[in-house]
Amino acid sequence: MRRIALTTDAAACAGCYTLAATEGGVSASGDAPLGIQYGLSHWLEAMGVRFFHPSRTFLPAVLGSVSPDAFGPHAPEIAERGLQLHTLHPIESYFDLWEPGEDNLADAERTLHWLVCNRGNFLTYPALNDIALNETSRVAWREHTAAILDAAHLRGVRVGIGIQLFGRSSLQRALVLVPEEGSDVSEQIGARLALLEGLPYDSFNLAFGEFFGAEPDRFVNTVEAAYDGIHARWPDAEVTATVHVGAFPDTRVTYMGQEQLYYFLVRYVERPIVPWLHTVMYYTLFEPAGGAYNHQDFFEHRDYLLEEMRAGSTIC
Numbered sequence: 001m002r003r004i005a006l007t008t009d010a011a012a013c014a015g016c017y018t019l020a021a022t023e024g025g026v027s028a029s030g031d032a033p034l035g036i037q038y039g040l041s042h043w044l045e046a047m048g049v050r051f052f053h054p055s056r057t058f059l060p061a062v063l064g065s066v067s068p069d070a071f072g073p074h075a076p077e078i079a080e081r082g083l084q085l086h087t088l089h090p091i092e093s094y095f096d097l098w099e100p101g102e103d104n105l106a107d108a109e110r111t112l113h114w115l116v117c118n119r120g121n122f123l124t125y126p127a128l129n130d131i132a133l134n135e136t137s138r139v140a141w142r143e144h145t146a147a148i149l150d151a152a153h154l155r156g157v158r159v160g161i162g163i164q165l166f167g168r169s170s171l172q173r174a175l176v177l178v179p180e181e182g183s184d185v186s187e188q189i190g191a192r193l194a195l196l197e198g199l200p201y202d203s204f205n206l207a208f209g210e211f212f213g214a215e216p217d218r219f220v221n222t223v224e225a226a227y228d229g230i231h232a233r234w235p236d237a238e239v240t241a242t243v244h245v246g247a248f249p250d251t252r253v254t255y256m257g258q259e260q261l262y263y264f265l266v267r268y269v270e271r272p273i274v275p276w277l278h279t280v281m282y283y284t285l286f287e288p289a290g291g292a293y294n295h296q297d298f299f300e301h302r303d304y305l306l307e308e309m310r311a312g313s314t315i316c
Contacts, residue, residue, distance in 0.1 A: 002063060004043050008032040015076045015121060019043060026066065034121060034156040038074070041117040046070040051117035054092070054110050082122030082157070083115060084205075087172050097125055100144035109151045116155050123152060124160030124205055127175035131195055138195060149200055160203030160240070161196065165222060166214060174207065177226055185222050189229040196233075203238040204230050205276065208263055216255040219265050227271040240274040241266045243304065247294040264304055274314050277305050 003025030009018075010031075017030025017039035028039025041051065046067060048060035085093045095101075096108040115123060131138040152159045167179035177189045206226055208219075227239050243263045251262040266275055278301075283289040285302035 002026075002047065004028055004040060006036045006040060008036060013075060015119070016074065017042070018073045019046075019071050021066075021071055032156075033154070034116070037116050037155065038119050041119070042070060042074065051114055054114040055107070076119065076121075080122050082120040082124070084162075085123070085125035087126060087128065087174070093125070097148065098128060098141075100140040105144060105147055108148050112148075112152055112155055112157055115157060121156065122158045122160065122203075124162060124203060126162030126164075126172075126205075126207070127196070129173050129175050132175060132179075132192060142199065145199055153200070158202040160205055160238075161199075161201050162205040162207055163192075163226075164207050164209065165219075165226065166209065168209070168214075177206075177229075178222060186225050186229065189226055193229050193233055201234060201237055203240060204234070206239065206241045206273075208242065208244065214262070216253050216265055216268075219262070220268050223266060223269045223273070224271055227269070227273060238274060239271070240276050241269075242276045242278050243301065244278045245280055245293045245295055245298065245301070261300055264300075267304075267308070272314075275304075275308065277301055 005022065005025070005027040007027065007029045008031065009029045012018075012029070012031040012035050014031055015034045015038060017028055017035040019039055019042060020027050020029070026043055028036055028043060030036045030039050043066065045051075047063040047065075048058075049063075050058035052058060085097065087094070087098070093108075093111060095104045096111055097104075112123065127141075131141050149159050162174060164174040164176045165178060166181075167176045168181070175192065175195075177192050178185055179192075180188065206223060208214075214222075223241065230237060230239055243266060245261075245263075247261070253260065253262050253265065255265060256268065266273060277285075279285060279289075279298050280292050283292055283298060285298050285305065287297070289295045289297050
């Protein structure tokens with residue numbers, strides 16, 4: 001019989017834990033709720049268990065002995081560790097998160113469990129635009145989403161929501177903050193955010209599409225209006241912005257005397273927005289990109305990242 005004792009340590013840092021051999025087995029002491037969950041997962045992995053997919057866990061026929069290397073203090077090396085789930089790829093999570101239902105909710109909780117077993121602490125995924133068009137869909141989605149948020153927070157996982165800024169750029173049917181051009185921006189943003197009111201999100205990710213740009217001043221002003229609208233309702237929420245890729249004629253702009261990629265305009269927003277630097281597929285910031293999204297490389301993104309780091313900005 002294998003035994004582990006889990007104890008909370010109020011002095012432990014976030015996600016930190018200590019595994020120790022005891023006379024009766026093993027103890028894991030850490031912060032709650034994440035640290036003790038991580039300690040339990042680490043102990044199981046040390047005996048050969050593998051959490052390789054939300055719906056599949058490998059259990060060895062015989063549990064192995066725990067190596068001495070597993071014992072001692074453990075602390076996360078990265079502050080935010082998690083998943084950004086997509087409506088197009090991968091599709092495994094679609095029914096769990098976007099389609100209300102008792103079975104789907106159970107699968108969503110299984111995904112959260114898998115995330116924690118892999119030492120994650122953050123989950124984000126976009127809302128779809130059907131909640132703005134159909135009240136029946138919206139009511140069911142809100143109930144489903146509220147249950148997911150409760151389950152995540154119980155486990156210590158922060159949850160973010162993705163929202164598209166402009167309707168023109170929304171090719172994946174995401175919820176759009178400004179669906180109509182020429183109408184009052186703040187009024188449109190307020191109406192769309194009201195659909196989410198009462199849901200305790202921790203983070204909001206603003207997306208700007210992949211193939212279409214906007215006039216720079218309009219972009220900057222609209223992002224600031226979105227930030228203000230979010231913080232009027234969720235004052236403690238983080239706001240992030242995806243710095244995407246796409247070297248097309250409509251996504252090259254000149255602003256403040258600098259020719260640049262449209263997505264980089266978020267640097268001029270006078271709000272504390274965290275940029276999320278995005279590349280695609282297997283390409284890094286330091287090697288050729290082979291023409292992906294019309295880019296021969298992602299060196300511009302690399303330089304943007306380094307510039308923000310030198311300035312002491314928070315960036316992902």
